[in-house]
Amino acid sequence: MSPFGAGNASFVGRAFFRQGLTSSLESDLVNGAVLVAEAGMGKSALVRHVLKDPAGGTLAIWIQGSPVLSAVPFGAMAPHLSLGTFADALSALAVLRGFREFLEIFQTGAGVRPVVVVDDAQHLDTDSALLLAQLTAAEEVRLVVLTRSITELPHDLLALGKDGLLRRIDLAPLTAAEAHGLCASHLGGDVLPSASRYFHAAAGGNPLLMKLLIDRSRSVGHVVQRKGFWMLSGEPPKPGRLIGDLVQAQLSSRSASERMLLETIGLGEPVPLSALLDLGNPSAVDALENDGLITHEGSPTGLTRLTQPLVGAVIRETVPMGRRMGLRNALTQVFNPEDEPAAHTLRWVEWALDCGSPVSSSGLLRAAAEANQFFDPDFAIRTATKITDPELAVEATVELARARMLRNELEDAEDLLSGLIAAATSLQAAEAAAWMSARYVLAAKKPGSRVGKYAEEWRAAIERIAQQPDSDTCPEQLKIARESNQLLEYYALNCEGLYSRSLPGLTAMAQQDASTPVNRMLALALLGEALAFSGKTESGLRASAEAMHLMGAGGHATAVHAGLVVRRHLELLILGGRWEQIEAVLALYPFTEPRASTYFGGTVGLAQARVLCRQGRFDLALPQIGMSIEALHQHDMEQLLPLALGLGAYAAAVCGERELAERYSDEFEAGRATGHAPTLMLGRCYVVAARAAMDENSAELMKLADQLASLGLVAVETQALELGLHLGRVDLLLRLAETPDQGEGADRRILVRMAKAYVEGDVEAMVSAAAEATEGGYTLIAAACLDSALAYAQELPRHPQLAKVRRDIIAAREQLSEVPKPVPALAAGALPQLTRRESAIAALVRRGASNREIANELSVSTRTVEGHLYRMFSKLGISRREDLPKLIGK
Template identity: 35%
Template structure:
């Protein structure tokens, strides 16, 4: 990995241009950049200074707290000949400084020098006053870097407020910019949710991002697998350089501010009212001004450490005895009814750390919530402390859930076995059943086990109801819970039918259950019904309708104060599927970002699914190298977490793209792995996976029998009423050159921009509308139709040749020629920069070496070489190895 000082500036192009414009403006005297430590002020100034070095003399001043008490101390590097006596004379210092900045022999035509002042908030008053005078007189221009304007001595701020100095704020990097920075530093592909988690933990601060990358690599939390970087769950406190950087930010706190920071970190989140009752008013103001603490304005105003890293470090640094004393102090003013769910987990954890007794019911609730937040370590810790024999079945279920989330499936299976039959309450029965369903979907490919789980649930409901009636405890509340449980069992039966592909028969029953759930106020059954209806509509080609249902289901989860987080992945996967079919990419990004806010650990688990959705987006837009890069990352993510059984599909699509790019080794490897993977997921997913596997085989071999098998599989999907699956398979055949699918594609009614684009394309082909096909290729109705552009040109040329009209043929050929030239021009004009390793790999590819040979030459794994090649293709805008020539590399 590259060092901290060697990174290219990422995400600051707009700011660089704006600062350059300000420094070149005759109406302004300089520019001021404000940002917290680590945001890249100095890096941006280096870029600006480098660009201006040919236009004006550039000088640097580095202020520091060690020099704040020394008059003109920051100017020492520019005043080497000044005697000690002269330092007491501001006039002598000014003359000496001007002599350095504007030498007498330079002539009157010399450009005004630029003085870059780093850490201007640490300037001594004498230096700040002198620089302010020089700038006001127009003798120098200044680029001032500071954490706070108000901390700069008077004079310079006055010129900022008067408008003669332009002011710029550096904001945290966006998720996309963090992803770019991580890819640059790691020199390889990184799962999108991994970079998003790094962005969350660092707050988008580049300094913390770089330190996090180094630290997580060192601890093994961030690992490379087959050329893709993935993040595991890491609850360890910051260490090494990362810890040093964080401690440096905390080092200037007073004892009162440090104590406030400790309380906020240990009791996170802390209501503002509680902090005020503790007398932390001034400390909280100071901490927020220093960007160490943030205030959540929505709902109850809550205080949290600005970055999660601060909280982790401070909690680790507080001694146990001090932590216990602070806890007692906080408990005196903290109302019990104000705890949020994450506040509950922090409170229970803090109590256990201090050796305090926690009621078993609270421990069970904490274990349940920890599992919902995918904090398996804490769930195991809380469940282990439960002593009440009556709560042991429920504790076992939570322990089993934690092991399932850790991928310890055998342990989870052993623990959950018998809990449904032994449980005395309906909640434990439900949670045990849901876990059995998850385990079966993960470990088996049939639905028989799901039926067994459903029957066990129904028998447990009957048993608990009979026992309550016999004991005389069957009150109205329990009756409502029993009715809700019966609805849950009916929905599990519906889920089984949906998995079998029985969409038509299931839809009416689920719609009826939805109405009953709404009438009874059963929100849990309502959200499950909505998610299943969304899945049905997606599979039937009604993605835009499906979005309405899945969006409502996800909204229920997000609005319910973490009550239904155990359904979050189930709902989110169905929502992402609907958005994918509908081409609603902006909403998909928003949904993933919201998922990261709700639980970062959940986002790490769906990373493979997210990158697969992004890959499909690039596929539809015709960017095959970018799609292959994302699919490679998706495959690695799904090897770890694939609850919906999409790994085989990702492998099959990746194999198609690799074969199309001429990388037969990778295509064969992925096809072999696809064939070994057991069929998983619902019927629609399995059919689509099979179709893509056939398409990949045809791309690899051009065997016409495979194309016939793909056509047959599409016909089977038609017979089974799998509209979306049939549409996908017919489109695959169309891309592979099968002309027989156009009539059927025209008849299929599929919602979404892609469905409409395919309909227009098929109509133009069947009508022999050459002009229409050329318009379609030149002006796609939607970005998702771009991939059809080359195919439209091919069909236009075929139809023109079939007509024998030479004028038409020449017209189409001219359009194709212009398209090819435009693509080439666009590719070369971007002047992509390859890393040194990518350049080495590209040179060997251009020489005709195979991936294994390149790996041997450069002492890399074959997968790492593949990752480099995919990134090279993406940067150069090419799709085949044959296009990677020495001439292209020279460009």
């Protein structure tokens, strides 16, 4: 049995690297490993866990490199030596003999070579490095080398790696899942996934930085615990002293040229690679890149950023003003920031303002827009309030309103936006004011119909500007503006669920190819929504996917509407059952921005919970929904809280949490939310289904389904019918079986197949529908198919072939054991419907017949009668045979 790896169970993540290190210490091909990673990445912690013995001791000899002792011969090895004279300390032979004596005392067992770990090996003196290299090559020890920089290792240790005696392991940052586990462990409770995403992104996956940042955030109230869940609140804090000390220690270990480059990038990132090469030694740039401190974007100029966002934050907080000005003056000698695209101006403008340098109003406006785009409302307000050009006043006010909305200062945002469209003197300003006003409607929980009012105001502004005597607008600009105004009108119709009115225009606009990439992107996104909610899910997904592609290729111009496009695409993926694509969308802007976690925590958590619910994993979904609801109470830019409350009520009801279900249901009703009507209707479906699950009124859900069908909201109607089916309403199968058009949605297609098979008595077709549902990820529908198939098969006469079918159904259902059985839903005061066979058995029981007499009367086995009685007891909520006649009598 291997002596290594006893401490793995208590270590968070890093399984791949633990295994790599363990195999390096056990291998006959190599004599150890070199672990390369920056400070705080957990090199020492990883080694300590792998080398921890079962008794709690250690299996290693630790040697600590130090910059103070790097020039002292054998200075790092002194603690492990017992030498008689000073001359012995300078004798390589005496030191070798003394260290071998120490190794003999430290032997861990017969046949096991001692393990020597060298921490901060980049500071190890050359004499100690040579001695350890000799012992490793002679296979007297196993060697583990920990270093921040592979290029700074002593030559002899570096040669061991080149010769293949040590295996190089580059310790990567924590994954998102590992970071979530670390956050939960460090905070001691459930953590909203968006919070762990923030800490993971802000710290670059560095475990030590993550822990320090969590502590810092907790101390200033940026991460708070609400109803048992840890989540983000407010703006991120400045790094603070502990994080600053760690980063400063990292910077102090670099050369002067490297520090100058790091500070320059931190103050003005991104900086073109060509400018960095003109500023400093090219070898310094290479060293920073090799050590993973900087990264180059794939742009023509090779824009360079710091790998660690916190390093940049510390630099911007600690570099003295005089040095800031000097670094900026040096950089402007080789690079003009005006040459860069507008999307990369934020840090440049901040640097200029800090140094007291003038910035044009157009530059300030670009920086304000970028700050809002990256969810930094404080800096957006700082820059927008400095704009003095009257021609940019409306657009500056738009950015101010956007920043106020991010800060949840909705009344201030409304005041800023009031009359702003009418005040616009340019087409561009009017467009910005109109779309921001529409965004405010959802953020402020106003009726979606108000969006149409803003579209009318914008249309009037376009015509007013076009008729101005001094207007310099050309026909093409007017065409683009009118087209964008039409899109806002279609957006207003979609918000009200009036897809039959928006679809023709959106379809025509998509077919004719809109005049700009932004307008085409918006047209496709809105068209995808209208198609999907109208029942044409596949067509909607194709349109939405094209919109996503245009957004990714459009840069800053399309990023303004990123929230609208991504939110709708996410909704369509959920409706269409494309579970595997959802995480890929959550890895895109805006969700990837560290600061975005505060604003989209509820959106992300709710999307993941909805997938779990549609797969029947209500036990896993319920806590996720609870966390999402708390996050949406803080920031709900798309009015998703009603949907979250409805879903939470239903999940709680299914899980037997009646009190929680009632609380969520009551909050839904008290909210009286307005906004995006289809989303609100979906939330109401869940609330009504929750009440039905609590035995209040199942008929209300069917009425709601009828209403949805009349409105043309096929996707939401399908959800309502599916919920009814999961609540045991088998009569819904008759309604579904009569559906003439199955539509494009996979869920509806499977439900219709199942219903027709049930009506036709085709058990095998029901099982086939269940298999299709399982393959598509609709495990909840699959379970319903199998439950219905089994119930029907149990009613059929005994036959060897049918017995096998029953066994196959039971086996398939057991594979979906995590999916709950249907929850019986009753009309007010009503009893569940019994099948024909169950009704016959109930009548015989009422006449006093025994099980054997019933079996003889119906030509079935006694066991079959017992099985029917058991299911009847469960349906009717009784436990004794004597209660059956009384209940049936009612």
